[in-house]
Amino acid sequence: MNKPIRTVAVFCMFLFVALMVNASYLQFWKAEDYNADGADNRRVTEEAFSRERGQILVGDQQPIALSEPSNDRYKFLRQYPKPLVYGHTTGFLQLTSQTGIENTQNEILSGQDPRLFVDRLVDLVQNQDNKGGNVTLTLDPDAQQAAYDALRNSIGPEGEGSVVAIEPKTGRVLASVSLPAYDPNNLATHDFSAAADAYDRLDPSDGDGDEKQPLLNRSIQTRLAPGSTFKVVTAAAAIEAGLYNGGDQVPSGATWQAPGTTGEQNLIDNEGRTGCSPENISFGAAMAQSCNTAFAKMAVELGPEEMRERSEAFGFNSTQFQDLPGQATSIYPESVTDVVDGEEQAPRELNDAETARTGFGQFDVQATPMQMAMVMSAIGNQGTLMRPQLVENVQSADYQLIESFEPDELRDAISPSTASQLTDLLVETVDGGTASPGGIPGTSVAGKTGTAQRGVEGAAPYAWFTSFAPAEDAEVAVAVMIQEAPGREISGGGLGGPVAKAVMEAVLR
Amino acid sequence: MSQSSESRRAGQSGQPSQSAFMGFVHRQRRGAELFLLILALVVGIGAYATVGLGLEGEVPTNLIGYGGWLVALTVAAHVVVRMVAPYADPVLLPVVAALNGLGLAVIYRLDQALDIQKADQQLVWMTVGVVGFAGTLILVSDHRMLARFTYTSGLAAIVLLLMPLMPVIGAERTLGAKIWVDLGPVGFQPGELAKVLLVITFAGYLVVHRDALALAGRRLLFIDFPRGRDLGPVLMVWVVSLGVLVLQRDLGSSLLFLGLFLIMLYVATERPGWLVVGGLLFLGGSLFSYLFFGHVQQRVEIWLDPFADRNGDGFQLVEGLYGMAWGGMIGRGFGEGMPGRIPEVETDFILAAIGEELGLTAVLAVLVLYGLIVERALRAALISRDGFGKLMATGLAGVFALQVFVVIGGITRLIPLTGLTTPFLSYGGSSLVANWIIIALLLRISDQARRPLPSQLGEEPEEPDDVHTQVIKTTTAGGGGS
Numbered sequence: 001m002n003k004p005i006r007t008v009a010v011f012c013m014f015l016f017v018a019l020m021v022n023a024s025y026l027q028f029w030k031a032e033d034y035n036a037d038g039a040d041n042r043r044v045t046e047e048a049f050s051r052e053r054g055q056i057l058v059g060d061q062q063p064i065a066l067s068e069p070s071n072d073r074y075k076f077l078r079q080y081p082k083p084l085v086y087g088h089t090t091g092f093l094q095l096t097s098q099t100g101i102e103n104t105q106n107e108i109l110s111g112q113d114p115r116l117f118v119d120r121l122v123d124l125v126q127n128q129d130n131k132g133g134n135v136t137l138t139l140d141p142d143a144q145q146a147a148y149d150a151l152r153n154s155i156g157p158e159g160e161g162s163v164v165a166i167e168p169k170t171g172r173v174l175a176s177v178s179l180p181a182y183d184p185n186n187l188a189t190h191d192f193s194a195a196a197d198a199y200d201r202l203d204p205s206d207g208d209g210d211e212k213q214p215l216l217n218r219s220i221q222t223r224l225a226p227g228s229t230f231k232v233v234t235a236a237a238a239i240e241a242g243l244y245n246g247g248d249q250v251p252s253g254a255t256w257q258a259p260g261t262t263g264e265q266n267l268i269d270n271e272g273r274t275g276c277s278p279e280n281i282s283f284g285a286a287m288a289q290s291c292n293t294a295f296a297k298m299a300v301e302l303g304p305e306e307m308r309e310r311s312e313a314f315g316f317n318s319t320q321f322q323d324l325p326g327q328a329t330s331i332y333p334e335s336v337t338d339v340v341d342g343e344e345q346a347p348r349e350l351n352d353a354e355t356a357r358t359g360f361g362q363f364d365v366q367a368t369p370m371q372m373a374m375v376m377s378a379i380g381n382q383g384t385l386m387r388p389q390l391v392e393n394v395q396s397a398d399y400q401l402i403e404s405f406e407p408d409e410l411r412d413a414i415s416p417s418t419a420s421q422l423t424d425l426l427v428e429t430v431d432g433g434t435a436s437p438g439g440i441p442g443t444s445v446a447g448k449t450g451t452a453q454r455g456v457e458g459a460a461p462y463a464w465f466t467s468f469a470p471a472e473d474a475e476v477a478v479a480v481m482i483q484e485a486p487g488r489e490i491s492g493g494g495l496g497g498p499v500a501k502a503v504m505e506a507v508l509r
Numbered sequence: 510m511s512q513s514s515e516s517r518r519a520g521q522s523g524q525p526s527q528s529a530f531m532g533f534v535h536r537q538r539r540g541a542e543l544f545l546l547i548l549a550l551v552v553g554i555g556a557y558a559t560v561g562l563g564l565e566g567e568v569p570t571n572l573i574g575y576g577g578w579l580v581a582l583t584v585a586a587h588v589v590v591r592m593v594a595p596y597a598d599p600v601l602l603p604v605v606a607a608l609n610g611l612g613l614a615v616i617y618r619l620d621q622a623l624d625i626q627k628a629d630q631q632l633v634w635m636t637v638g639v640v641g642f643a644g645t646l647i648l649v650s651d652h653r654m655l656a657r658f659t660y661t662s663g664l665a666a667i668v669l670l671l672m673p674l675m676p677v678i679g680a681e682r683t684l685g686a687k688i689w690v691d692l693g694p695v696g697f698q699p700g701e702l703a704k705v706l707l708v709i710t711f712a713g714y715l716v717v718h719r720d721a722l723a724l725a726g727r728r729l730l731f732i733d734f735p736r737g738r739d740l741g742p743v744l745m746v747w748v749v750s751l752g753v754l755v756l757q758r759d760l761g762s763s764l765l766f767l768g769l770f771l772i773m774l775y776v777a778t779e780r781p782g783w784l785v786v787g788g789l790l791f792l793g794g795s796l797f798s799y800l801f802f803g804h805v806q807q808r809v810e811i812w813l814d815p816f817a818d819r820n821g822d823g824f825q826l827v828e829g830l831y832g833m834a835w836g837g838m839i840g841r842g843f844g845e846g847m848p849g850r851i852p853e854v855e856t857d858f859i860l861a862a863i864g865e866e867l868g869l870t871a872v873l874a875v876l877v878l879y880g881l882i883v884e885r886a887l888r889a890a891l892i893s894r895d896g897f898g899k900l901m902a903t904g905l906a907g908v909f910a911l912q913v914f915v916v917i918g919g920i921t922r923l924i925p926l927t928g929l930t931t932p933f934l935s936y937g938g939s940s941l942v943a944n945w946i947i948i949a950l951l952l953r954i955s956d957q958a959r960r961p962l963p964s965q966l967g968e969e970p971e972e973p974d975d976v977h978t979q980v981i982k983t984t985t986a987g988g989g990g991s
Contacts, residue, residue: 001899002891004776008903009887012910016880019914020873022923027833027869034834040819043835043847 039096049095050074054109054132054397056090056101059141061399065090065102067132070190075129078102078188084181085148088217089139089324089390092184094195100217101135101390103325108133108394108402115403119396131397138172138392138405140165143476146506147175150499151480155179160483162218162369165503168377168474170407171386173323175478175503176370178218180210212484220327223366224481227452228290228434228492229464230361232375235287235425237310238298239418246421249280252294258356259300266353268296287425288433290449292360299359304350307358308332311365313413314375315385320410321370323390330371333364361452372479375413376466379426380446380474383419385410422446427471435467437497440505444471447500449492460484465496469504476507535959538599539591545603546583553579553610556843560618563843569617578632579610582639589643593650594956598885601955604878605933605948609635609941611875612934614843615862622849627936634938638945645949652953656897659713663746666706669699670753700762701930701943704908705950707769710746712900715777719896723778758804761915761927765908767791772907773900812925825852829920833864833872840868855936857928860920875934876917882948883910889955898954905947 035044053076056065064086070077078093080086091100098106107113111120111132123130147163155161165175186198203209216222238244254277255269269292270276276291286294299307311332312318319329335347336354350358357363370388378385387408394402414422426446429435435447447467454461463485468477480496488495554576561569569575583606590597613635617628649655655662672690690699715722722740747770751763771787798805807822815823815830828851835846848854848862855862864872886906893899912929919926930940 001776001779001896001903004779004781005887005890005899005903007781008772008776008907009884012883012887012906013880015910015914016876016883018923019917019921020876022918022921023833023864023872023876024869026830026921027837027864027872031834031837034831037831040816041831041835042850043831046847 045096046074048110048112049093050076051110052076052129052131052397053078053093054111054134054395056105056109057134057136058086058139058144061136062141064137065093072190074190077190080184080188083183083185085144085177086139087182087184088178088219089137089176090184091324092187094188095192099326100324101137104323105135105391105394108135111397113394115394116396133397133402134395134399136392136395137390138167138174139176139390140174140507142509143175143503143506144177147177147499147503148179148181150502151177151179154488154495154499155482155485156488158212158487159485160212160218161485162222162481162483163478163499163503164219164369164373165476165478165507166373166377166386166388167507168381168386168468168477170405171377171388172392172405172407173388173390174476174507176217176219176390178216180212180214182214217324217326218369218481218483220321220324220368220370222481222483223328223330223368223371224462224483225365225452225454226361226367226372227450227462227464228292228360229372229375229448229450229466229479230365230367231287231290231295231359231450232379232422232426232448232466233311233314234295234299234302234307234359235283236314236379236414236418236422237302237307239421240310240414241302241306243298243301244283246283246424248283250283250286250294251279251297252276252281252286252291253279253297254293256293256296256356258296259352261353268292268356284425284428287448288429290360290429290434295359296356297359300352300356304333304355304358307355308334310414313385313411314378315371315410315413316367320374321388321390327370328368330367331364332358336364361450369479369481372464372466372481373477376446376468376479377474377477378413379419379422380468380471380477381419382416383412383414385413423471426467430467434493435465435497437493438465438467438500438504440469440501440508443469443504443508445469445501445504446471446474447497449496451490451492460490463490463492463495465492465500467500467504469508476504478503534961535596537595539587539595542590542599542602543587545600546587546606549603549607549610550576550580550583552607553613556611556614557617560614560621560843563845564618564621575632578636579613582636586639586642589646590952593646594952596959596961597952597956598889598959600881601885601948601952604881604885605945608875608878608933609638611863611871612859612931612936615859615866615934616855616936618843618866619848619855619859619862621844622847623855625855627855631936631941634941637938638942641942642945642949645946646953649950649953652901652950652957653895653897655709655901655950656713656716659710659717660742662706662713663710663742666703666710667746667749667753669703669706670749670757672699673757674753697939698937699939700759701939702946704762704765704769705905705943705946707746707766708773708901708904708908711770711773712897712904714742715773716896716900719777722774723780755798755802758802759928760798760805760808760925761912761919761929764915764927765911765929767794768911769904769908773904776903777896777900808925808927812922815922825858826920826922826926828852829854829858829861830922832861833869833921836865836868838869840864840866840871842866856930857916857935858920859934859936860917860931863934876913879909879913879932882906883913885955886951889951889958893954893958895957898957902951902954905951909944909947 039045053067055063058064064082065080067076068079080090089100091098091102093102109132111130116133120130143165151161151163159179161179163175163177167174182202187195189195200209202215204211204213244250255267257267273289275285275289276293316330316332319327321327336350337347338345354363358365374388387410389405391405393404396402423446426448427444430439430445430447434449438447439445445467450464452462463482465480468474478500480499482495485495557575558568558572561567586602613628613631616631620626620628690697751766755763775783799809811823811826815826819827832848832851843866846865848865851858851861883906886902890899890902893902915927916929916931918924930937932944
């Protein structure tokens with residue numbers, strides 16, 4: 001019987017060799033794949049969650065997100081020292097998800113980025129826990145704080161609105177505030193049920209959360225009709241197309257019945273601004289008085305194609321900002337889809353009446369505060385649009401620079417001559433027009449107000465204010481958007497102007 | 510004609526090697542065993558202390574008592590071997606002590622993760638196991654006496670296997686398999702013990718009928734089939750146990766019993782044809798059960814794509830795989846992993862916990878230890894001087910190897926997962942006690958095999974194979990009539 005026993009022995013050896021080979025395959029070769037299974041693999045997520053994450057810094061290495069040692073089942077707790085001011089930008093860290101910069105810079109912050117490989121190796125050799133790298137933001141702490149305080153002051157504790165400030169020459173985002181704010185510390189707590197409760201209170205999407213949607217980053221996620229601030233784009237299109245020069249007279253009028261429309265309801269007027277009433281006024285006066293009729297006529301003369309191309313040159317119909325997730329695309333409509341008897345018709349081009357309304361930022365034109373700040377910064381930068389960026393640099397855990405922010409030129413939105421003509425028009429608007437609340441003594445400011453109808457009868461309009469300063473060599477471009485300001489009179493200049501002024505002053509100081 | 514000449518050749522070839530062994534006397538090597546046992550204790554107690562260091566930063570407070578008990582059990586087992594089986598293989602007991610000690614430490618670690626108290630209980634089971642081990646060694650002074658219980662143990666195996674299906678005492682505990690018996694406060698899996706009894710039954714029957722099985726019968730295609738009356742009884746025992754297991758939905762044990770049956774038939778008859786038949790039977794049976802049993806289909810589907818239902822049916826396997834991948838080469842260290850995420854981690858999936866916290870290194874070490882057990886058992890079979898001992902040792906080695914292969918192959922996704930315990934590591938009394946008894950039987954066989962022949966001791970010569978030679982002669986004579 002020894003021969004078959006030897007065969008059995010060989011057979012058993014094969015069994016064990018198969019087990020060993022398979023175990024080695026699983027734990028050595030395949031392990032990397034399994035460990036990369038992300039949110040699905042709780043071991044990986046929990047480990048990442050309890051690791052010492054890098055900091056998010058602003059200004060001179062002032063942390064706005066950091067990991068503090070924690071005594072519970074996870075080793076570190078994520079904390080946000082200035083939660084309300086920076087919450088929408090930092091986002092918050094949770095076990096299986098992150099938002100904001102925590103999300104887009106997760107690789108660096110968690111230490112997984114390949115560029116941190118050497119640090120990981122050193123940590124391993126020294127038997128230290130692996131720390132994540134730091135991320136410095138472009139935000140200017142003074143400007144950010146000023147924007148937060150001024151906006152909160154302006155719209156009151158119940159208000160909703162946003163401020164975005166960009167450095168025109170580089171595209172660095174200097175301030176980004178959205179109100180109402182939320183406290184990311186409540187969402188990043190290790191008490192997961194408390195975190196879930198906090199989230200439910202903030203998120204109205206399923207039931208009884210806060211109707212004001214505090215989690216929404218209005219700077220990039222809320223798009224509204226830009227109203228009169230869009231006249232800047234219409235003017236840019238007109239000058240760029242050679243239709244008018246900055247010094248020309250432009251057709252205006254007290255009222256205008258757009259071609260193809262009838263009735264009182266479709267009559268375009270100037271909401272009582274009598275300076276617009278003459279048949280022809282100077283381009284500067286049309287801008288300063290924010291004449292709807294003048295810009296409506298201008299838009300119809302240019303046609304929807306020309307208007308759309310210029311809007312897109314400024315960044316409409318695309319998203320160029322990549323440092324935060326979830327942004328909304330600003331829109332200049334390409335076409336209109338009518339609905340007749342509940343059925344969608346084939347898309348058609350905008351008609352004159354619709355084009356006319358886009359000329360002053362109504363109809364289907366929609367913009368985020370970030371988009372309007374981009375428009376102003378392009379004009380302030382001699383017509384060159386820079387990609388807005390929020391990350392200044394990334395560093396290793398011990399502050400060694402890994403990669404630094406490089407300004408990224410998107411395109412020439414308009415020619416330098418157009419830019420300079422527009423600047424003159426906008427300076428006139430601040431100096432003697434509707435945008436005067438945004439003026440800064442001793443500094444020339446270019447600005448434009450906006451008040452956009454909601455299309456709902458009786459509801460207060462949205463207020464906008466966009467500006468840049470100094471006009472001759474812009475260092476900061478600002479867009480203020482006010483969605484709700486309960487108990488206050490809505491006007492772009494009155495509510496938005498002081499906010500923009502405060503932010504510009506904080507940067508220029 | 511050809512068959513008989515072939516078998517004669519095989520018989521003759523055994524003869525010279527047997528005589529070559531005649532002059533060789535095995536040493537007792539009990540000192541070596543003691544030394545290896547100390548190493549094994551270092552593994553067991555060291556692992557236990559490491560759990561405390563990893564989790565609490567200090568050695569467990571009961572380390573002295575725990576370690577003392579482990580030492581006492583190990584030394585007791587060693588002393589019993591010294592007294593009643595002095596020539597037994599010196600490697601088996603230390604390997605088992607190391608595995609059992611490691612298992613205890615891992616269960617102690619899992620206690621903390623799962624907030625349970627099973628390590629103490631497992632120590633009690635280990636004590637029962639060692640008592641069973643000592644009792645078996647003492648009671649079975651010569652393994653050949655077990656041949657007397659061929660049919661009794663077959664019957665007992667079937668009764669044991671049937672118990673879980675009985676209304677009052679039968680219990681369904683995990684994953685729909687009815688393999689438990691509840692007797693008051695104590696529950697056990699009779700299948701574990703039935704395994705040992707079946708080996709005895711097969712060995713006892715096959716050693717008597719091996720010539721008839723090998724020689725008589727008719728040839729069909731390329732295989733010589735034995736006559737029904739020769740194969741009948743053992744085939745019946747096997748079919749009944751398989752049927753019971755199918756009713757109990759115990760896939761792993763079904764596979765185990767089929768493999769056991771085939772290996773022993775092959776070794777007894779020396780006919781590779783049986784492996785072909787067995788392989789076909791296995792394929793047919795697999796196909797049949799895949800087509801007609803939902804739970805088999807489910808297991809196969811989980812095996813093919815465990816991630817398809819990652820949070821449902823595939824959860825256990827995926828968590829086990831993630832755990833082992835997370836452990837990598839050297840593991841996270843005791844207390845640094847999340848083995849508590851794996852369902853049934855302290856029983857079926859304990860190897861995944863070892864892989865996660867102690868790494869591939871420990872998994873390979875465990876596999877080597879299992880391999881050593883199988884190899885030492887087969888060595889005992891090779892040098893055993895009687896057919897019954899050879900068959901029994903091979904059977905025990907085979908069942909052990911298959912069980913390890915099926916359970917670890919299942920956890921590491923080499924083959925579809927079937928619920929079986931990992932010998933000496935898993936939490937559970939039935940498995941632990943049964944495996945200690947298996948080791949006792951193997952030690953007994955190896956003691957007999959390594960013991961010097963009575964002639965060399967200068968005592969009255971005694972023919973160990975005498976009884977069987979007689980029986981075989983009778984059967985051959987009967988077979989010649991056909």
